[in-house]
Amino acid sequence: MKDQASTLRLLSALRAQGLAEERIEKMSQQHTGAYAVAVTGGKGGVGKSNVAVNLALALAALGRRITLLDADLALANADVLCGLNLRCHLGHVLAGERALEDVVAEVAPNVRLIPGGSGLDELADLGRAQVARLLAELRAMEARSDYMVVDTPAGIASNVIGLLCAANEVVIVTTPEPTAVVDAYATLKVLNKHAPDKPVWIVVNDTVGVGDAERIYRQLRAASDQFLRHRVELLGGVPHDPELVEAVCAQTPVVDYAPESPSSRAFRLIAKRLDQRRAACLFDRAPDFWQSFIERAGG
Ligand SMILES: Nc1ncnc2c1ncn2[C@@H]1O[C@H](COP(=O)(O)OP(=O)(O)OP(=O)(O)O)[C@@H](O)[C@H]1O
Numbered sequence: 001m002k003d004q005a006s007t008l009r010l011l012s013a014l015r016a017q018g019l020a021e022e023r024i025e026k027m028s029q030q031h032t033g034a035y036a037v038a039v040t041g042g043k044g045g046v047g048k049s050n051v052a053v054n055l056a057l058a059l060a061a062l063g064r065r066i067t068l069l070d071a072d073l074a075l076a077n078a079d080v081l082c083g084l085n086l087r088c089h090l091g092h093v094l095a096g097e098r099a100l101e102d103v104v105a106e107v108a109p110n111v112r113l114i115p116g117g118s119g120l121d122e123l124a125d126l127g128r129a130q131v132a133r134l135l136a137e138l139r140a141m142e143a144r145s146d147y148m149v150v151d152t153p154a155g156i157a158s159n160v161i162g163l164l165c166a167a168n169e170v171v172i173v174t175t176p177e178p179t180a181v182v183d184a185y186a187t188l189k190v191l192n193k194h195a196p197d198k199p200v201w202i203v204v205n206d207t208v209g210v211g212d213a214e215r216i217y218r219q220l221r222a223a224s225d226q227f228l229r230h231r232v233e234l235l236g237g238v239p240h241d242p243e244l245v246e247a248v249c250a251q252t253p254v255v256d257y258a259p260e261s262p263s264s265r266a267f268r269l270i271a272k273r274l275d276q277r278r279a280a281c282l283f284d285r286a287p288d289f290w291q292s293f294i295e296r297a298g299g
């Protein structure tokens with residue numbers, strides 16, 4: 001069951017925006033799954049995990065319920081950023097060693113973390129019955145969330161692209177460094193080949209100058225307009241912030257550690273913008289992240 005209170009809040013916000021009753025009615029009937037947002041970026045260390053974790057918490061502060069999926073197989077660290085050190089992941093669930101609820105951690109009120117671990121890759125190789133059982137559990141969890149925020153690994157391996165294709169929206173994180181921008185474009189190019197209509201947001205992290213985010217976004221947009229014609233939009237910039245570094249060391253997400261720091265403010269703005277998009281997109285389709293992921297993986 002969806003949380004009725006948050007659905008009602010969403011509907012009244014839409015009414016306040018002047019949307020026609022019949023469209024709202026249609027939306028409320030279609031709205032069945034979590035809105036999946038995959039956070040990625042071609043280059044390692046550009047801030048994907050910090051964006052995913054802080055975005056999840058900022059969305060929760062807006063009254064949404066979040067499932068955070070840590071899909072970084074080799075270097076899982078969303079849990080560490082949240083002050084947890086999880087030993088078990090979806091792989092243990094698939095091996096029958098743990099139940100799903102044993103590996104899921106509550107990182108904050110209304111934010112649950114699923115450590116994917118090797119389990120995400122294994123989902124593709126298992127027999128259908130086993131997959132179906134876990135899939136049913138994951139979907140039940142998804143149905144109790146408004147968002148699924150997916151922290152992906154760096155790079156453009158097929159498992160990463162599979163996660164991006166299964167999501168409703170893709171957030172590509174880059175820094176102003178040319179190498180990061182080139183890698184962000186490479187991600188966009190590969191995604192364009194597999195899912196040319198996937199909406200893509202750009203987050204420019206670790207900016208120092210006022211116009212950095214807009215400038216880097218324009219570069220990516222110009223390249224996309226010329227060679228890919230893929231739809232990209234600027235979700236926002238996150239300034240370089242020493243308090244974010246302190247927060248990482250303190251294993252506390254910066255929006256909790258230093259709520260008034262520049263990066264925390266930026267994460268809240270990003271969450272708001274994304275939440276507005278979700279309200280507008282709920283008309284279009286009932287998302288089903290897990291179904292698409294498994295189908296793409298060939299399970
Ligand atoms: N806005 C920022 N201001 C200052 N430092 C930052 C900022 N964003 C990221 N960093 C630094 O970059 C480090 C890496 O961030 P994070 O782990 O989020 O990157 P990642 O892209 O998830 O890395 P990986 O590719 O290893 O998964 C942080 O621990 C922090 O030290």
Ligand SMILES: [Mg+2]
Pocket residue numbers: 048049050072077151152
């Ligand atoms: Mg990471």
